Amino acid sequence: MGDHSWTAAPAAAEQARSVLAAAWSCAVTAEGGREEFTGAHTVAGDGRVLLHVPEDSALLAAAICAPRGEPSAVLEFADVAPVPMRSRIRARLWLAGRFVLEDGHLALRPTRVVLRRPSGALVADADEFAAASPDPLATAEARLLTHLADCHADAVERLTRLVDADSLHGAVRVLPLAVDRHGLTLRVERAQAHGDVRLPFHAPADDVAQLTERMHVLLGQAAAASCPRAPRRRRTDGGA
Known part of the structure; x- marks a missing residue:
């Protein structure tokens, strides 16, 4: 008999990492303001989101001026079906944490991970999210x-x-x-x-x-x- 230890659907942490791996844009809410960025984020192997923002970004100014330089923030990513159809938003991913300055860009290590699908919301453990890998087909x-x-x-x-x-x-x-x-x-x-x-x-x-x-x-x-x-x-x- 074959190995049936795998599940018929990915776990919440893997789903969240897959959305993050494939997303091209994100919205950031921090210090009472909201900004949207396209092509500005990358993802480290441990799940940290690295955000490269313009020097005149209010978000960067908030990070510099905030106490301890670590403003709290929520990042939102939309998982959009590639094929045109009704209701193309398959899920929305929210990552909450604090930004820190790293080599001229902002880095956020998620402390709360919520994936909301039409069927309901999934909360992924932050440590499991950090350790998870995206689905191998996510970017393709x-x-x-x-x-x-x-x-x-x-x-x-x-x-x-x-x-x-x-x-x-x-x-x-x-x-x-x-x-x-x-x-x-x-x-x-x-x-x-x-x-x-x-x-x-x-x-x-x-x-x-x-x-x-x-x-x-x-x-x-x-x-x-x-x-x-x-x-x-x-x-x-x-x-x-």
Whole structure:
């Protein structure tokens, strides 16, 4: 028998590190002010967020002038679905802590980590967050999902054979919402609502080559499934 010690979904700390690894922008609230930055942050291996801000930033001035030079702050990151769809914000990540000056930039070591998804909020232990690694597919996910949606829509439709018929009732469109080493999540859009369905892999995928194999296994399972297809995808180019 194979190793089944892995879980079908990443832990809260890994999810939070994955959002942080893939995010390009963030909003920072500190000392009563709020600023938004794009392409200004990097992440250290221990989970510290390093923020490179302009010299005239109010945030930098607050860090210099604050008592002990350590203003409290909250950083907010949005996890946005790469494929265009309704309700594209998959999660929001909040990191709370204190900024310290390090080599001309600001560094924040999170003391509180909250990940809010539509299904509810998850609080990750700060030490577990610091020790966790992002999902190995996190930085490639956007490219992988857009390629799947744009070039392999037929494969997405075939995968709906693995979805319970009740979850497909009233579906007008099915799109790839998310992928991580443990599985693929599909967004089932209806006329006035939507729902998400997760298809777990039989084993975790630690790189794109393994992901390709896991997807082939899912497609093989879909080919063998007897449940009906989802309704035909509605075209958006004006065709019949």
